[in-house]
Amino acid sequence: MKNEKTWDWQILKKEIPINEWQERFNWIEEPCVSPDGEKIASIVNTDDAEFSVCVNGETWEETYEKAWSMRFAPDGKLVALVSNDEEWTISVNGSSWETMFDYIWDLKITSKGSFIGAAVQKDGEYGMVVNDTIWDNLYANISGVVLSEQGTSAAIVQVTPMGQGDIEGFSAGIFSAAVNGINQPEKFMNIWDISFDSQGKQVAYSIRKNRTDYSLMNNNDLWDKNFQFVWQPQFIEKDSSLVAPVRLAGKWTLFKDGNPFWKKNYNQLWKVTVHNDSGKIAAIVSDAFGKWTVSENDKIWNFHCDTMISDLFYSDNGDSLVAVFKNKGYWDVAVNGKPWNIKADKLWSPIISPDNTILAARMEKNGKYQLIVNGKVYKEHFDMIFEPKISPESDKILLKALKNGVYSRQILTLDNIL
Amino acid sequence: MQDTINKDPETIAREIVDEGIEKGLARLTPEKISKVINQVLTKETGARFKVYVETCMRCGLCSDACSVFLSNDRKPQYSPAAKVKQTILEMISKKGNVSKQFLKDAVRISHTECNVCKRCAMYCPFGIDIAYMMLTVRRVCHKLEITPLYIQDTVNSHSATMNQMWVKEDEWIDTLQWQEEDAREEFENLRIPLDKDGADIMYSVIAPEPKFQAGLIYQTAVIMHAAGQNWTMPSTPGWDNSNMAMYTGDYEISGRIAQVHYDTAARLHVKKIVMGECGHAFRSVYDIGNRWVGWVMPPFELIHSIDFFHDLLVSGRIKVKEKYKKTVTLHDPCNISRGGGLHHKAREMVNILCESFIEMTPNKEHNYCCGAGGGVINCGPPWKGTRMTNNREKGEQLKRTGAEVLIAPCHNCHSGLEDIVHHYDLGMEVKFFGDIIYEVMEKTIFQKGDL
Numbered sequence: 001m002k003n004e005k006t007w008d009w010q011i012l013k014k015e016i017p018i019n020e021w022q023e024r025f026n027w028i029e030e031p032c033v034s035p036d037g038e039k040i041a042s043i044v045n046t047d048d049a050e051f052s053v054c055v056n057g058e059t060w061e062e063t064y065e066k067a068w069s070m071r072f073a074p075d076g077k078l079v080a081l082v083s084n085d086e087e088w089t090i091s092v093n094g095s096s097w098e099t100m101f102d103y104i105w106d107l108k109i110t111s112k113g114s115f116i117g118a119a120v121q122k123d124g125e126y127g128m129v130v131n132d133t134i135w136d137n138l139y140a141n142i143s144g145v146v147l148s149e150q151g152t153s154a155a156i157v158q159v160t161p162m163g164q165g166d167i168e169g170f171s172a173g174i175f176s177a178a179v180n181g182i183n184q185p186e187k188f189m190n191i192w193d194i195s196f197d198s199q200g201k202q203v204a205y206s207i208r209k210n211r212t213d214y215s216l217m218n219n220n221d222l223w224d225k226n227f228q229f230v231w232q233p234q235f236i237e238k239d240s241s242l243v244a245p246v247r248l249a250g251k252w253t254l255f256k257d258g259n260p261f262w263k264k265n266y267n268q269l270w271k272v273t274v275h276n277d278s279g280k281i282a283a284i285v286s287d288a289f290g291k292w293t294v295s296e297n298d299k300i301w302n303f304h305c306d307t308m309i310s311d312l313f314y315s316d317n318g319d320s321l322v323a324v325f326k327n328k329g330y331w332d333v334a335v336n337g338k339p340w341n342i343k344a345d346k347l348w349s350p351i352i353s354p355d356n357t358i359l360a361a362r363m364e365k366n367g368k369y370q371l372i373v374n375g376k377v378y379k380e381h382f383d384m385i386f387e388p389k390i391s392p393e394s395d396k397i398l399l400k401a402l403k404n405g406v407y408s409r410q411i412l413t414l415d416n417i418l
Numbered sequence: 419m420q421d422t423i424n425k426d427p428e429t430i431a432r433e434i435v436d437e438g439i440e441k442g443l444a445r446l447t448p449e450k451i452s453k454v455i456n457q458v459l460t461k462e463t464g465a466r467f468k469v470y471v472e473t474c475m476r477c478g479l480c481s482d483a484c485s486v487f488l489s490n491d492r493k494p495q496y497s498p499a500a501k502v503k504q505t506i507l508e509m510i511s512k513k514g515n516v517s518k519q520f521l522k523d524a525v526r527i528s529h530t531e532c533n534v535c536k537r538c539a540m541y542c543p544f545g546i547d548i549a550y551m552m553l554t555v556r557r558v559c560h561k562l563e564i565t566p567l568y569i570q571d572t573v574n575s576h577s578a579t580m581n582q583m584w585v586k587e588d589e590w591i592d593t594l595q596w597q598e599e600d601a602r603e604e605f606e607n608l609r610i611p612l613d614k615d616g617a618d619i620m621y622s623v624i625a626p627e628p629k630f631q632a633g634l635i636y637q638t639a640v641i642m643h644a645a646g647q648n649w650t651m652p653s654t655p656g657w658d659n660s661n662m663a664m665y666t667g668d669y670e671i672s673g674r675i676a677q678v679h680y681d682t683a684a685r686l687h688v689k690k691i692v693m694g695e696c697g698h699a700f701r702s703v704y705d706i707g708n709r710w711v712g713w714v715m716p717p718f719e720l721i722h723s724i725d726f727f728h729d730l731l732v733s734g735r736i737k738v739k740e741k742y743k744k745t746v747t748l749h750d751p752c753n754i755s756r757g758g759g760l761h762h763k764a765r766e767m768v769n770i771l772c773e774s775f776i777e778m779t780p781n782k783e784h785n786y787c788c789g790a791g792g793g794v795i796n797c798g799p800p801w802k803g804t805r806m807t808n809n810r811e812k813g814e815q816l817k818r819t820g821a822e823v824l825i826a827p828c829h830n831c832h833s834g835l836e837d838i839v840h841h842y843d844l845g846m847e848v849k850f851f852g853d854i855i856y857e858v859m860e861k862t863i864f865q866k867g868d869l
Contacts (some may be wrong), residue, residue, distance in 0.1 A: 027607040030614055045607070049599070066595060068612055069653070103588040105653060121588045142588055143579065143655070165571045167438055171563075175578070190577050194676075208577070210669070211563050218483075229670045247670075250461070268712040270677075298682035308717035310684040326717060345614060346687045364616070 007036045019405025033386040034072045037400045037409040043067045058216035060094035075113030097132040108147035115151035126152045135181025148200030154179045156191045193232035204233040217244045231270040238279040245269040262298040284309045301337035315352040340375035353394035360388045360409035373417045430806045435764035438567030443518045455514035455562045470546045479514040480538035485786040489810035498538040500547040505555045528555035530801045534792035535752040536625040557667030565666045568798025572662045583625035591653050593628040597636045608643045614650035616687045624660035637856040645735040646864040653739045656682025661702035665793030676707025683718045690719035692726045695850045697751035697828035728763040737860045747821035749830035750785040776819045790834020806841045813842035821849045
């Protein structure tokens with residue numbers, strides 16, 4: 001999606017009526033919008049048990065008995081999971097892949113749209129498909145599928161059969177992590193939370209050795225310590241290390257390569273996020289029961305909320321650390337510890353401009369959808385807003401919204417809003 | 419109501435062979451036993467535990483609160499206070515140096531003779547929560563790996579799949595799509611919207627629904643559609659709100675289950691979670707699982723189906739075409755009545771839906787447990803016979819109503835009450851509220867002007 005400069009940032013408003021689709025089809029499903037805002041699409045019911053996809057009023061030639069999980073890839077391709085004659089595959093822009101499956105789910109698309117993958121089941125065996133190529137090895141079960149930016153696929157797979165109620169067999173370990181369809185030799189009682197490094201070459205994950213001991217796997221190396229519990233690990237590119245939240249003596253802290261890293265203990269610590277260039281590390285933490293905040297390099301923000309922090313991430317340059325949180329029943333955003341105070345009923349993660357000066361998000365408040373930029377609410381409200389975009393020059397906002405059955409693509413200057 | 423078993427029930431129970439317990443016990447050493455017990459009692463308990471242990475004066479007022487005690491002819495060993503004395507207090511007084519036979523008895527008492535229903539806590543003059551004490555025993559059993567086999571298998575399923583019945587990821591979605599397709603026979607444009615980002619409601623269920631009772635999902639989809647709700651169901655793990663790990667003392671897996679459930683709601687940007695008719699799942703996501711990870715209260719508004727259906731009926735979003743004719747009685751599930759205060763709304767619903775309602779006695783927050791709750795039914799077939807013996811009082815309570823239909827808005831209750839109805843030959847049908855609503859509702863789609 002690095003062709004944003006070629007998008008139309010000049011025409012202030014384009015509209016596509018979709019209310020007439022209601023008349024043309026038996027029903028239409030919730031629409032999705034292309035990243036550049038030029039296309040709006042819905043799965044539509046065209047006949048008894050017959051579905052297709054309508055894009056800007058044009059219907060795909062292909063029809064399906066079932067279709068779901070449709071979305072635009074970042075490069076503008078429209079992707080859906082589709083079925084005919086009880087076989088499933090992926091359709092891209094209305095052309096189905098050649099490989100067919102007995103079932104397909106958990107669609108994954110990389111951030112540039114180069115790789116499309118999913119979990120699949122064929123003849124009762126499980127694996128992954130990436131760009132129309134299925135794994136060579138299939139397994140008795142699969143969960144937790146992930147896809148790296150480079151197209152490396154991985155999942156937790158069941159490598160040993162287990163009879164009904166066989167708790168001894170389960171304890172002996174029946175799961176492995178498989179990468180590109182090749183399972184690692186180590187088997188564990190449980191595996192969760194596979195993470196890739198940014199090159200898609202290394203994998204790490206949480207494991208459970210027995211009913212009470214948990215640890216971490218870094219590629220084929222098992223950390224030599226046992227913990228009361230663990231959450232998802234993350235790689236740090238700068239020093240090729242691995243960090244993970246671990247629970248010891250009833251408290252949580254961050255370990256690095258199997259050794260204590262952060263000094264503080266927390267009531268909870270999870271969702272570690274790393275800024276690779278700067279090496280900054282942050283995590284969602286609870287430092288007192290029912291009080292949530294963010295710890296960056298083991299130093300907590302001067303900010304707390306009482307309900308939840310759902311998302312935490314860095315801007316590209318690492319200067320902004322953004323948290324989506326809920327306090328006293330309302331959703332909000334905090335940037336470097338400073339809350340916006342918008343009190344939304346629903347709130348989606350903000351996007352950040354290339355120069356790190358603009359944050360834009362969408363929210364629902366009192367039944368109306370609105371755009372928020374740097375904490376300021378844009379006056380116009382809608383029936384639905386899709387993810388906004390910020391221009392490459394960081395001076396305009398692409399607002400994609402639906403109102404009274406009409407989809408509109410609007411270009412807003414910052415003066416309009418701030 | 420003749421119990422045909424002539425042997426002393428305690429003797430029968432002590433003779434039961436549960437492979438999960440037996441194999442676990444065989445591996446234990448005296449050192450491991452004392453180490454684990456002392457670790458749990460000293461490192462995982464605090465002032466609450468100490469106060470309970472030091473305050474109980476064995477007055478026995480808890481005894482008559484326990485339906486297991488009443489079902490066993492008021493034999494003293496079934497008294498809640500006695501269950502504590504036979505388990506935790508022995509562990510304390512012997513500093514963890516207890517025998518394998520003691521542990522075998524402790525598993526049986528804590529896992530199969532106590533429903534952790536908390537009825538006794540209401541009758542204790544000091545409010546001692548004996549369920550908490552029994553769950554502490556179960557925590558010891560978990561760490562010693564002597565948990566009964568069937569419920570351990572259920573927890574294994576939770577840990578691997580995030581649902582309690584080994585439902586595979588594709589089976590879950592396929593079931594929803596199958597129910598959606600079937601329901602279109604009634605409403606041609608009905609949907610079970612999967613992963614609808616920004617829906618108002620995420621609807622979550624427990625795994626027996628896709629596994630055995632998919633019709634319940636069908637019924638709810640019809641109710642949601644007719645009521646014009648903006649709802650969704652997740653296609654990913656996190657759809658199952660049940661949690662047997664909290665009943666085996668596997669609090670780590672219990673916490674992960676709650677984390678995944680609420681993380682799924684956050685990913686879908688919903689306003690609230692509506693959960694199906696289940697009691698223990700309510701306890702899990704409202705009280706136990708959420709608090710283990712650090713959420714004092716659920717991070718999303720959490721609405722049990724009773725609350726949700728009540729609102730639809732009272733607001734007129736669902737209209738009753740013709741009231742249900744058969745005489746009904748209502749079982750108040752412990753976790754949503756004593757634990758959630760929903761018994762008044764449940765009665766209002768019965769009166770809206772049904773022509774003839776007969777109260778069972780005792781009722782509301784004083785109701786007896788179904789006998790299946792607290793993970794007892796999940797200990798499986800080896801323990802079914804003793805469970806039926808321990809449920810005699812419940813059977814008599816049901817029989818006194820003379821009702822044709824028993825409404826039980828909880829899955830565990832439902833299964834346990836079916837067993838009681840069959841075992842004691844009560845001739846009652848057991849139904850969910852969803853069954854009744856689906857049967858009597860007008861199958862029209864709500865329009866805003868209808869209010």
